[in-house]
Amino acid sequence: MPKNKNDILQGTLALLVLKAIAAQGRMHGYAITAHIQRVSADLLRVEEGSLYPALHRMAQDGWLRAEWGVTEKNRQARFYSITAAGRRQLELEEESWARLRDGVQRVLRYA
């Protein structure tokens, strides 16, 4: 299967998810995919296959807190919210993303 061009770069999923939740507060998995897709103007699409393992890993690492709740449509869903550790992690990820972006840009510009 050829790689979809709007696949999310390895390692940035956590950044995106943390950012989304930090901005929006409590969210369930579907809302996260929808949010990222909408905000990125459909440039980025989160694969479910990566999202849920990532969410569970982040919950285990203590970056996210997970709990069951009810949506407006009265459906049971698992909601994620960010913890203090998650916010610290988000800062780190943002920094390292900025470095990566600068680095890549410099390479593209001067190489």
Next chain:
Amino acid sequence: MSWFARIRNVVLPNRLSDDLDRELSFHIAERIDDLVAHGMTPDAARREARRQFGNYALQKESTRDRDVFRWLETLLADLRYALRTLRAAPAFAIVAILSLALGIGANAAIFSLINAVMLKSLPVRQPEELMVVLRDSSKTATNPIWEYVRDHQDVFSGTLAYGQTQFNLANGGQVRNVDANWVSGAYFSTLGVRAILGRTLLPADDTRGCPAVAAISSSFWQTEYGGSGAVIGRTVSLDGHPFQIVGVIDPAFFGLDVGSHAQIYTPLCAKTIMNGNDKWIDARSTWYLHIVGRRKAGVTPAQASARLQLLMPGLVEATLPPKWPADAVARYQKAHMEVASVATGFSDLRTTFRKALFVLMTVVGIVLLIACANVANLLLARATKRQHEIAVRLALGARPARLIRQLLTESVLLAFMGAAVGIFFAIWGSRLLVRLMSTSGNAVALDLSLDLPVLAFTAAVAMATGILFGLAPAWRACRVAPHNAMKSQARGVADGHSRFSMGKALVVVQIALSLLLVVGAVLLLGSWRRLATVNPGFRSDHVLLLAADWRSGNESASPEQRSSLRRQMLERLRAVPGVRMASASELTPISGSGWNNDIKADGYTPAVRDDGLVWMNEVSDGYFSTMGTALVAGRDFNATDVPGAARVAIVNEALAQKVFGAHSAIGKHIQVANGNDFDPPIEIVGVVGNAKYESMRETPQPIAYISMAQDDDPGLSVNFEIRTVGPTTAIIPGIKAAVAQIAPRASLDFTTLDRQVAESLRLPRTLATLAGFFGVLALLLATIGLYGIMSYTVARRRNEIGVRIALGATQGRVIHMVMSEVGRIVGVGVIIGTLLTLSVTRLVSAFLYGVKPSDPATIVLSAATLAIVAIVAAMLPAWRAARLDPVTALREN
């Protein structure tokens, strides 16, 4: 994710699967809604959503794996790593595991005793339904009370009664006693206990005039009959009466008394066979039975108590003992009936040893804490060596929590290895303890097999220990700034001052705790020594005690014949070569038996009820000289004190002082209570020195000795005291031969007065021995801790010390520097330990004799001992520091 959720994920994977299912199907449902909103048909939307989602099962699996296996995998990796690091430092591992094994093993040993004595349920069907019937909180009942309750109660689905006894297996000659139970007919069926061979006793066996039958325990079957199948129908001689064996009881069952193991069960009605009459069966004042019922389903204990209370009027009428004083009758009529659970059985051990076991548990807990501090110190030292590794990992982005977890895995692993070895110490130690608590005449039998509570306790202790001693080093290790730690490969000159403050604090704690144990040990050892050497008022050396019973063959002897048999026996014994003196008595001192009675005397009225209660004994002439008790005034019993003559008594000084004060007791009269009345007056002809009666611990008690020669109704068993010229055991054959000439079928039970006294001191002796052992162990561990920390400090400060020496510091100056640090550690430890001791030693006050728990001399002595041992241990590193060659020390850098 919480620990709870993690454990739940491992234990209940289905639950996790459900959660995931719900979460993922929610996602698909939302997607379908979106697609439908964009104009797709529901069917197409469903297909599309599925397609977009990809392989659902795989998705689920991979998400689930994250939760469970990641956690388990990390654990396994940590364990592998821990094992590897332990293998790399075998000396450290062995020292740590052994000291933990000692600590954990000691805890497990004491706990398994507590478990066996207090916590274990009886090995019977549904023990929680079993209730003992209490009358005014008293567990004992007479046979008439039992029969009345059995025939009139309606709250139990089954009832039983039993009484403890001992039977003599030997038919004449040396006595061989075994523990046995008198049991009612429904005993085994109510308990739900089966026979493994033959049958149990049945209700039909327990009727008036029953034949002599017995059921035997499995262990008795093995030791006496080699487990032979032909045992059923054979006879066993019990107190000289033949009993037919009808069955062998389930090996798991030991009776209802925790701490003893009944070997023989005989029906209650068989008492008639033993006694030759129905007296005991109908006796309303013979209290020897426990009544137990199995609660009916749906009946609460409160209801059962209330129903039993309703039986009282009828019960009083049918069972009131005759000839009781009016106040006792009133109390009997108003008695309160109730039931209480006996799921864990009956036990005298519980009351005797509860406090002792509690003290021991505290002691071994403290030993474990000290061992923990030692291992924590070892780990701290190691953590310093591993600081570089840890710093690198931190710098590479390892989270401190992750490192702490890994270090804790290592310490918990160590603790569990210690526990695994400790279990063997525990098995051996608890059996040793039971042997220490047993006496020759009264063996303690406990089921000490490893069961779930003991294993769970050991595992919990290991877990707690592992975390306790691992947490400090792990925390410490992860708080270093990586760049400092990596740099510190090049050791700074004054490095190591603050770094070891935690290690030193641990040593301070060790010294404080070991001072507590040393003080406890000195107190208990001192009390035991005082108890063992206190003047008991008699001389216990070279006294052979003989309990002789010649009922067999003399059942029909008249009182005169019985009296003359005793006299002849005593004369024969006095003539045996090697015997210096001999006497006879009803009771021997410190034997565990006692006999007391109210007395009345000329010009003496007891201030309160029971104030006229004195200890009694009936003795022959020569008793006081044989026992070595001084005659203070008047005369001993002699040949003029015969049945027809005026009745005479001898009292001790405590009685004379209490009853007659400053007046001479000689020539005064006392009267001994007999039911509501008093017997005729007895004249006091002598006063003797105070002697211990019931225990070595007692203060002088008033004792009245009455004349054995004047007994109207002498029994057919008596105690003889024989003072020998040489070793006591050497004359036993001669004694046996002398008795055989008069009563060939007599049963004889020999012991010595020394042994009788020693056995009464088994609890203080056991406690003192253990306290001494653990005190020395604690001292040793603390000393090792101090030695270790000082060696380490000196090693870390080599450079600094080298520089000092190079700059002209003398050896004395360096030693002074190291030792003043030792002095500070020991000083602070001793101060904290003293405060601790003052607040805690009250716990052992019940076991102390002749010393207060806060005895200043003991505390000073213990503190001084501890300080000296500690300072001697620290001399070696100090001396090493002083002998340091500055050139080598400085070149190392």
